[in-house]
Amino acid sequence: MLQSSGYRLLTNSSQDEIELVNGSNGLRVRGRGAEHQADVLGELAYVPPFSLPLRMFVEAKCYRSTPVGLKEVRNAHGVIHDVNQNWAASHRTGRPRQRYHYLYSLFSTSGFTAAAQEYAQAHQLVLVDLSAPAFARLRRRLTSASSEMLEAASSDNLAEFPLTAVRAVIRSRLGTASFARDQGPQLPLAVNLHNTIEELVSFVIEDWRAKMLLGFPAAPIVLAMFVPAIDAAIAALSENPVQHVRLRHVGATDTAGTWVASSQDGRVEFRFTLPDRIESWIMADPDEYRARRAAFKNAFLSDITIVYSDEGDVRIFKLVYDASDWHQS
Incomplete structure (x- = not known):
């Protein structure tokens, strides 16, 4: 997913001998007070304007049924704070040195508790929920x-x-x-x-491998997006990088299930879910449900950026939602 979204994977200390360390259980990143293991570490293939180069920690949790809680998210906050403080604690020699800004994303196949979601939003940690029907x-x-x-x-x-051998072979x-x-x-x-x-x-x-991309809306969340027909979607987006899409719920009821962003001709289709705390707010008042759903779509899902990389060719697409395009919505 990271590779398809414009990140190159960092897997060995030889790629950055100043900040990376090969550990017995995998790659480690030096922090101000300790070294921290990364399940996956990626570096964005380009530097965003007015920003340091970005690196992304990925922590993966696959619990049978228990949602990831506050403890794991607090640990993520401690790790990323310590890593981003490492440069400030380094001895200055006057020699130019590269500096990075580290981000942290926590993936879970069993969702997240409400407290974990609140804490993550307050501290700008990315939670990616893979408990949706699409996955x-x-x-x-x-x-x-x-x-x-x-x-x-x-x-x-x-x-x-x-374990070590199996991980290396995979x-x-x-x-x-x-x-x-x-x-x-x-x-x-x-x-x-x-x-x-x-x-x-x-x-x-x-x-x-090629069916999961990351979506970046104008909201403090990142969307794990499942793309049923990836080749058709990328071809359509390459022809028209700004796609006007319809946003709707699909599922057993009008207020449950997966969100679908789809173009009028059906070539572009992305499926995703929203954090539970947002869904709960939308559904809390049956009389206000449609108004809240419309308000959230217009305010936070009206512009979703998709970064796509194929063999080093990084492209940026946009999914644009405008209610006036869909009078039947």
């Missing part, structure tokens, strides 16, 4: 793959699960490691476990 197939496949890997390791009579196959996909580590994995990993990787590459 159900992805969640099911990841859950089944985890169980299959444990069973495969057991059937291969492994004394303990080879990243090699996906091309997200510091080495090329066909030059990955030749780690000895048992046959059953190796086959299970290959099935998971094939699913991610063929079904999901």
Whole structure:
């Protein structure tokens, strides 16, 4: 998702020996008081005007049913504050040194508590909720793959699960490691476990890797957007980078389900969800529901920026919502 949204992945300290450190469990970033592990670290391929170069921490949580709570979000705030303070604590030599502004995004397959959402918004942390119906197939496949890997390791009579090796092989196959996909580590994995990993990787590459993009609305949230027909959508956006779209709810009721942004000809379609606290406010008063939904769409979803990168070619698209375009809404 980060690669498709204009970020290059940082996976090895050789990419920045001043701020990055190779740790036993993966890449670490130096902070003012400690080093901090990053599940994923990305650097935006271009520098926004009047800004430092941007780097994005990604923390991934995959709990069975419990929403991510305040503890995890507080930890994210502490990490990003410490990392952004590292430059201020460095010894000055007069030698020019690159400086970055670090951001933090927390992904969860089980959503977030109300307290976590409030805290994240107050401290400008990005929460990406993958508990929506649009991501159900992805969640099911990841859950089944985890169980299959444990069973495969057991059937291969492994004394303990080879987590480090499995992680390295998956990243090699996906091309997200510091080495090329066909030059990955030749780690000895048992046959059953190796086959299970290959099935998971094939699913991610063929079904999901190119279908998830990030959307940036005029609101303190980031939208994880599922794109059912990515090739058609990108082709249409390339022809017309500013697409006027309709915004609507789809689901069991008028006030539940996924949001859909779609163009009139149907070539462009993005599916996403809003944070629970926003949905709760919209739905709190049945008499005011339609007015609140319209007000939120006009104020916060009227202009959604999509950054798309393909082999280093970074393009910026916009999804524009104007109620006057859709008299039937």
